[in-house]
Amino acid sequence: MNSKRRRELIDVYRDGLLHDTLPFWLQHGVDREHGGFFTSLNRDGTVIDTDKGVWQQGRCTWLLGELYNNVEPREEWLQLAIHGMTFLDRHCFDPTDGRMWFHVAQDGQPIRKRRYAYSECFAAIAYGELALATGEAYYRDRAIQTFRKFVDHNLNSKEAASKFTETRPTRGMGFPMMTIATAQELRQSIGLEDANDWIDRSIASIHEFHLKPDIECVMETVGVNGEILDHFDGRTLNPGHAIEGAWFILLEGHQRQDPSLIETGCQMLDWMWHRGWDPEHGGILYFVDVQGLPVQEYWHDMKFWWPQNETILATLLAHLLTGDDKYANWHRQAHDWAYSHFPDAQHGEWFGYLRRDGTISSELKGNLWKGPFHLPRMQYLAWKWLEKDFD
Amino acid sequence: MNSKRRRELIDVYRDGLLHDTLPFWLQHGVDREHGGFFTSLNRDGTVIDTDKGVWQQGRCTWLLGELYNNVEPREEWLQLAIHGMTFLDRHCFDPTDGRMWFHVAQDGQPIRKRRYAYSECFAAIAYGELALATGEAYYRDRAIQTFRKFVDHNLNSKEAASKFTETRPTRGMGFPMMTIATAQELRQSIGLEDANDWIDRSIASIHEFHLKPDIECVMETVGVNGEILDHFDGRTLNPGHAIEGAWFILLEGHQRQDPSLIETGCQMLDWMWHRGWDPEHGGILYFVDVQGLPVQEYWHDMKFWWPQNETILATLLAHLLTGDDKYANWHRQAHDWAYSHFPDAQHGEWFGYLRRDGTISSELKGNLWKGPFHLPRMQYLAWKWLEKDFD
Numbered sequence: 204m205n206s207k208r209r210r211e212l213i214d215v216y217r218d219g220l221l222h223d224t225l226p227f228w229l230q231h232g233v234d235r236e237h238g239g240f241f242t243s244l245n246r247d248g249t250v251i252d253t254d255k256g257v258w259q260q261g262r263c264t265w266l267l268g269e270l271y272n273n274v275e276p277r278e279e280w281l282q283l284a285i286h287g288m289t290f291l292d293r294h295c296f297d298p299t300d301g302r303m304w305f306h307v308a309q310d311g312q313p314i315r316k317r318r319y320a321y322s323e324c325f326a327a328i329a330y331g332e333l334a335l336a337t338g339e340a341y342y343r344d345r346a347i348q349t350f351r352k353f354v355d356h357n358l359n360s361k362e363a364a365s366k367f368t369e370t371r372p373t374r375g376m377g378f379p380m381m382t383i384a385t386a387q388e389l390r391q392s393i394g395l396e397d398a399n400d401w402i403d404r405s406i407a408s409i410h411e412f413h414l415k416p417d418i419e420c421v422m423e424t425v426g427v428n429g430e431i432l433d434h435f436d437g438r439t440l441n442p443g444h445a446i447e448g449a450w451f452i453l454l455e456g457h458q459r460q461d462p463s464l465i466e467t468g469c470q471m472l473d474w475m476w477h478r479g480w481d482p483e484h485g486g487i488l489y490f491v492d493v494q495g496l497p498v499q500e501y502w503h504d505m506k507f508w509w510p511q512n513e514t515i516l517a518t519l520l521a522h523l524l525t526g527d528d529k530y531a532n533w534h535r536q537a538h539d540w541a542y543s544h545f546p547d548a549q550h551g552e553w554f555g556y557l558r559r560d561g562t563i564s565s566e567l568k569g570n571l572w573k574g575p576f577h578l579p580r581m582q583y584l585a586w587k588w589l590e591k592d593f594d
Numbered sequence: 595m596n597s598k599r600r601r602e603l604i605d606v607y608r609d610g611l612l613h614d615t616l617p618f619w620l621q622h623g624v625d626r627e628h629g630g631f632f633t634s635l636n637r638d639g640t641v642i643d644t645d646k647g648v649w650q651q652g653r654c655t656w657l658l659g660e661l662y663n664n665v666e667p668r669e670e671w672l673q674l675a676i677h678g679m680t681f682l683d684r685h686c687f688d689p690t691d692g693r694m695w696f697h698v699a700q701d702g703q704p705i706r707k708r709r710y711a712y713s714e715c716f717a718a719i720a721y722g723e724l725a726l727a728t729g730e731a732y733y734r735d736r737a738i739q740t741f742r743k744f745v746d747h748n749l750n751s752k753e754a755a756s757k758f759t760e761t762r763p764t765r766g767m768g769f770p771m772m773t774i775a776t777a778q779e780l781r782q783s784i785g786l787e788d789a790n791d792w793i794d795r796s797i798a799s800i801h802e803f804h805l806k807p808d809i810e811c812v813m814e815t816v817g818v819n820g821e822i823l824d825h826f827d828g829r830t831l832n833p834g835h836a837i838e839g840a841w842f843i844l845l846e847g848h849q850r851q852d853p854s855l856i857e858t859g860c861q862m863l864d865w866m867w868h869r870g871w872d873p874e875h876g877g878i879l880y881f882v883d884v885q886g887l888p889v890q891e892y893w894h895d896m897k898f899w900w901p902q903n904e905t906i907l908a909t910l911l912a913h914l915l916t917g918d919d920k921y922a923n924w925h926r927q928a929h930d931w932a933y934s935h936f937p938d939a940q941h942g943e944w945f946g947y948l949r950r951d952g953t954i955s956s957e958l959k960g961n962l963w964k965g966p967f968h969l970p971r972m973q974y975l976a977w978k979w980l981e982k983d984f985d
Binding site: 243245246251252253254308312313314315316366367368370371433434435496497498499501502503504505556558559564565566567570571 | 645703892957
């Protein structure tokens with residue numbers, strides 16, 4: 204990647220973040236009446252559901268704090284991060300068990316809790332950024348407590364696995380991946396003491412149970428001992444998710460200056476690029492079957508925004524860390540496909556849900572799952588990585 | 595619809611059932627080792643997941659019993675119905691609470707129970723057909739008990755609503771619709787004593803809470819008093835499901851010789867045809883928003899097999915009961931679209947999952963949701979209705 208291309212890409216990512224993505228959400232998504240953020244927005248930014256996703260409250264708060272701490276200390280960003288955190292803190296924890304809700308009404312009344320605890324991850328990293336931004340011990344303590352809640356719930360709660368009986372226990376990539384990403388963020392923001400231990404443990408778990416060199420694949424869901432389960436759920440791969448995991452590990456390899464981690468991350472990316480890239484229409488498919496059999500999930504062949512964001516990040520970082528032109532080429536392919544299909548030239552931000560052929564299936568800009576996170580995180584990290592000297 | 599068209603259609607439906615759909619499932623789906631039926635079949639009938647859906651065990655058993663009782667007493671059908679029932683009876687009930695599982699392993703070990711109790715509906719109608727076929731009191735008693743379990747669970751169990759908190763309680767079309775269909779079947783098979791009461795109550799509930807003449811719409815999910823909830827879930831319509839409900843009510847109108855029920859069924863069909871028929875590509879869409887806003891479910895614009903089956907039945911019955919040519923035209927449209935996109939000329943049966951434009955998204959012939967039910971039920975009922983003199 205030559206320096207001209209680097210400068211062009213920096214402009215695309217930085218300007219996209221600061222002049223498109225962030226203004227879209229800050230203009231349309233701030234609830235001045237009840238606090239927190241709306242993310243269920245139509246194409247033009249109109250709020251089409253006033254309910255609030257708890258993931259998105261944490262993610263948007265984290266993003267604003269991260270930008271305040273690492274891009275520039277704009278007072279508006281800090282005040283909006285505090286605005287988000289106030290809503291999270293007041294309304295998004297269930298006082299009966301301390302766990303977080305998944306979905307609340309506009310005024311914060313609870314609608315739904317889920318058996319897993321990802322709300323806690325996003326809240327933890329949001330607390331972490333506010334601790335760094337304000338120096339307040341309260342935020343630091345809450346960041347640590349909320350991270351502990353997440354890992355305890357996943358390791359010790361029966362509820363976390365309660366969707367299924369004990370007949371065929373499984374192990375998913377979600378928990379170790381979220382642990383890595385959350386610990387990385389908390390190490391950076393509050394210097395979380397045991398961050399490295401959690402990261403080591405999680406990478407070891409992915410290595411031991413999910414990476415399958417014999418078939419060159421990252422398995423999303425396996426038996427408790429890493430067995431491949433020859434059923435729909437066990438065969439279903441989530442290439443965008445595995446590729447996201449790849450860049451978490453690449454980043455850790457860079458942080459630790461550990462070539463074996465960089466090798467692992469590249470391997471995961473290589474395998475899952477080949478499994479997930481759609482040779483017919485381009486873009487990363489949502490789900491594919493490890494044996495090429497039909498997938499049960501109905502949206503398997505759609506192109507969602509976030510697997511493209513994660514692939515752009517992973518290929519870019521792999522190239523910057525290894526210098527391998529293969530990754531620069533993949534980055535160009537992923538970047539070009541995404542930028543020619545997802546951005547909404549008329550109202551800004553990205554569409555989220557395309558059909559396999561790249562046509563728009565839904566004009567939604569956000570919902571309980573899509574909000575100011577994957578796209579701006581990609582724009583922010585890719586911009587910063589491209590400005591950095593990795594050598 | 596002239597008599598030539600009727601004869602042609604009878605051939606299509608009858609021969610499709612007896613020479614295509616049924617042989618496909620009986621050749622590929624019978625588990626001679628552990629009992630019960632496989633329904634997770636690939637395009638050519640290969641079993642690609644040995645797990646068993648409990649709905650499908652009941653549905654396939656019901657179908658075989660229904661055909662034995664109403665088409666012809668083929669010993670093979672009766673023996674296979676008993677084969678299915680033995681598996682259901684032995685493996686599909688949780689002894690700890692008497693409720694049924696949703697998903698079991700090949701040998702019957704439980705994998706998953708769900709908070710709703712539709713497994714019970716399909717088991718109840720299967721028991722009913724076996725009671726009629728064999729005269730055994732055991733089957734009759736089990737049919738009644740299992741139906742009672744279903745209604746008790748839905749009316750009295752907190753678990754049935756436990757996915758969400760009490761903040762915004764809702765009411766769905768599923769429970770009254772399944773109650774009507776199950777009671778209709780049990781009235782026919784075992785003369786269920788209070789069948790008419792349950793049907794009356796369920797139709798009254800649909801009338802009171804789900805039919806909205808002011809906006810000409812059948813709402814799938816409403817507040818407990820029938821309020822339209824202006825959130826994603828509340829706005830989401832399921833036209834194929836409402837159209838299925840329409841023919842349940844049309845059939846009841848015919849059975850009771852009650853013109854007001856026929857009027858209600860036609861009204862539901864009229865409203866939901868206009869909302870659900872895809873004017874661009876044809877076929878019934880899966881979900882649409884009552885206000886035309888984006889739908890949250892990712893597969894909203896796909897064409898699944900079953901909404902087409904239900905629309906073919908509803909339009910046919912509406913025409914046969916009213917003589918209105920509008921319904922004959924809609925029937926032709928629905929029939930022609932479905933028959934030009936879903937049947938697999940090479941391996942038989944129908945594909946289940948098409949994209950909006952009618953191209954194939956998945957070649958699966960079955961899974962935990964698609965099995966020998968909607969298509970053969972349509973073929974069987976449409977054939978029998980066309981042979982009948984409704985005047």
